[in-house]
Amino acid sequence: MSDPTRSDPTRATLDALNGTDVHLRHVCKARDATDRIGPRRFLHAGPPIELADIPGPMRGAIIAGLLLEREAGSAAEAEAIIDRGEVSISPCHDANAVGAMAGIITPNTPVVVAETADGGIRTFSPLNEGVGGAMRYGSYDEVTLARLRWLGDVLAPALDAALQHSDPLDLLALVAEGLRRGDDCHNRLVATSATLLVTLAPGLLHAPFDRGDIAKVVSFIAGNGHFALPFAISAAKAVTLAAGGIPGSPIVTAMASNGREFGIRVSGLGDRWFTVPAPIGDPVLLEGATLDDVTPTMGDSMISETAGFGAFAMTAAPAIMSFVGGDMARAQEITRSMRDVCAGTSGRFLIPAEDFRGTPLGIDVHRVRATGIEPVINNGLAHREPGRGRVGAGITPIPVEPFAAASRALEETVPERVGAADGQGRHA
């Protein structure tokens, strides 16, 4: 029992979450990042789902994908392909990817590729398309498609070239700096996106691209306060992958939702999903909207909270509380209560307003089960109709059930750990 990985799975998991460095590797089309997709073989957010069951925005995003891949010449043709079941879909997470909202990734989807410093793990996530109609909300109009093509044909290769003229970009240091600049790096990324542009701009100016194109790239990033999101969540996916597969570990390594089911994965339980009907919570809705308009929680971006930022860093980002509903006292209550369900503290995501105390890190399914405290995520909620965009935002509590189920499964898998866990107060 001298192997610390075996003797203390929780510690080993936290060490991986805290000690894995992740760099930005490429900005490219998804077909250059994975061989798990094809012209009619797409990735989607959340745990597995049947094509017939997908929510509206995901269906819209698949229509956009078929048009982007030129498999369909019109939305009607794309709908027919879907209705005939001629598209296959599988979770982003199974391809080491994460996608915000619908999370549909097709071969021509422009993505960010992250890689652990040792080169052992590669992850990717679609570029953020900005405000207005977006594939992630199920838009498939011409503006959305033209923007996707431009992102893939111009912005992505320009940024990729910029990387060749820049020092390696440490993506978790980018998130850490974002927390110092008032972002939670899940719902608020305006300062982090500015940092990212400032970091990449010098290299971009040396990239062998037309000056007019570079001007457009700079203007696009400068105008998109969520541009940094895929950079943050692809890095979060990489560290949670590094923290996965540790026998006996009760630490959550993924949270994701397909708009119907919300699921978690746990380090000691491999790729198994533990699910619950996707929650809606009590969001702040756009004026005129009702809860009937809302697609329940959807997307992979809560990998942020899984990796120790987002809502877990709420005290670092008080400026976002008015957006998701609440005040500074509520932010403090959120971060404090998440410490009760986490096994550790981040060594790099430090909160200035808490005298640089680390964020709560590593959701422990035993602790969730024992305390009954629901982990929370900073959530954006899509309109249930394709392409209608964000209809609300909120701090959404995730029901205890999947965490409790995973805790029980761990006990069944590693029966010798139960007594030890109880005896050492792990459940306390």
Add this chain to the structure above:
Amino acid sequence: MSDPTRSDPTRATLDALNGTDVHLRHVCKARDATDRIGPRRFLHAGPPIELADIPGPMRGAIIAGLLLEREAGSAAEAEAIIDRGEVSISPCHDANAVGAMAGIITPNTPVVVAETADGGIRTFSPLNEGVGGAMRYGSYDEVTLARLRWLGDVLAPALDAALQHSDPLDLLALVAEGLRRGDDCHNRLVATSATLLVTLAPGLLHAPFDRGDIAKVVSFIAGNGHFALPFAISAAKAVTLAAGGIPGSPIVTAMASNGREFGIRVSGLGDRWFTVPAPIGDPVLLEGATLDDVTPTMGDSMISETAGFGAFAMTAAPAIMSFVGGDMARAQEITRSMRDVCAGTSGRFLIPAEDFRGTPLGIDVHRVRATGIEPVINNGLAHREPGRGRVGAGITPIPVEPFAAASRALEETVPERVGAADGQGRHA
């Protein structure tokens, strides 16, 4: 007495501080911003001082100025010019300017020019030269001079051209956003500088300048976390000028120090300075340094606190506390105590961590005198030898004396106000 300006000078002063908008107008050489300077006629920080009395960094900066103006071919020649008294100096404030640290402004000094939205007031402040040797600390080596020439010949005109391709840049909105991004905008401006670059970069790419020069400009700004300082303090100077000259007003409109004397100006008392020996406070010194190495407080940048940001916004910038010495509780104590000496609250500098309460705004000399609370500034302290740079930083309390003297002077000037002020609890 129906004129509110006359009936409530304090209210009128606060309205000017809160209601004056300031835009970035130009980036150019100082000779294009004022006619109050010449080849041997420079501006300096703080209240008036005799050439024979200036501290080391200011003397070094004047040497740099004489070399920059090509009045001297060597440092020795420049020293001789100074020793013969053949340079005349006057306060930046008298030319509607503010300069950080030594604050020496010569005709070829590159400056930021700010202007009130009505065009009525123009102010300026030297561009920040970045880390390493800098004129504001008294450096006059070739690296410093070459950088100053490049800033004036390339960066300044490039940014000025960028302004022609950009929307008007609201400098106080830039500061307000900085406070949302964890800056106090006096000692910490790293997020604000990034915001500034993101704002100007698209216009910069359209400016008629060589691409290589633009790349250098972008790289310089990207690498300089204090680049935004002159943008912030020139705007602060503009609003405090707008708030000046209101008969009977006890609100401070300038705080500045020449390294020997710290002085304040008050709205109702015109251009008169009320001074006290420049304080040093209890700074965090660089390793190996002692208080004997420190030039006492020097510079005009405490116009930040005068205008409602800097140390007065400490709770917005907890990340800076470790730099200036202290923790979050100390930050809260500072902002809270400054509310006791201020007559009002900012309507635009809102602190997320205080549920968007405005910063304390408008130091009231009567309140300082009555409470005995010393106003504080976020301070950078220069080595007493020219060109040695920053030797320490701290939150420096300013002695009550000049505020009390101004309070008494106001009573003598407007005797009919004394009873009213007491009766209305202004001194409480």
